[in-house]
Amino acid sequence: MLDTIFNSVIRFATEYNEHFSNGMAYLGAGIAVIGGLGPGIGQGFAAGKAAEAVGRQPEAQSKILVTTLVTQAVAETTGLYGLVIAILLIFAR
């Protein structure tokens, strides 16, 4: 079963080589940016906690803001890797 699917995919790929690889690259770019989900959730969580912390200690707002920015930038990195892969797939083939 798997073998026949694989063989048909390969035959498809050889027949429509250029269009197939273009389409697969765009599909892969789309799948790669799904990785943006994780940083979105994580950053939202960090922002919510920061808002809680400001509500609890309004006088420490500037320090909380700085810490939040830095930690969110670190959390963002994984999403950016997905974006890099998407950009490479679309523009730099």
Added chain:
Amino acid sequence: MQFDLIGPISPAVFSTLVIIAILSVIFIIAGLWVKKLDPAKTPKGFMFIMITIVDFFNKFLGGYIPDKKRFSFFAPYLFTIIIFLAVANVSSLFGLTAPLSNIGVAMSFSIMTFIMLRITEFKFISIKDKLNSLIGPVKVLAPIMIPINLIGEFSTPFSMGLRLFVNLLSGAIIASIVYGLLGWFGGLFAGVLLHAVFDIFFGLVQAFVFFMLSTVSLSMASEA
């Protein structure tokens, strides 16, 4: 693919050179001028702005690096980094290409960070301490931990440079897509929002984040 050793300069590198020239003229003038100032008087105009910036920076950084010796070693580097990045990231407002949207410029920042981290380690901690931190607390796991820690030594500067690059590049791509869709008339209105968000806000935030991460990783490297 063909590569020329000396090709035409890419627009990002050109704007980098322009920004470096402008900033060096401004700060050399300020540095020569500040020696002639009368300490008893309040500075005015240009010098007042410069002194305020440096003073604010020193106070801010002093909260994170209280040690005097480390502070005087890190502060000039970090000040150069944040000033250059802040100017470079908003430079597309003045018609220049954003320098950090070229991966060559961004990776040069990673290389700078890497070299600065190694210099810091040689200056502040002994080789024995560094080896101990590479091995980790458990001696038996050394064959596993040493490769992981060595990759960590390279990945910190690499991810810092890549973060700058992708943030600026994504802004540039979205801006060019919107401009291409809307034409020049719609671009007049969309440009206000696009440049306010992607150049000013994200650019300054990224400059600040790079500065803060450099501060944290440098002070960690000096204490390990």
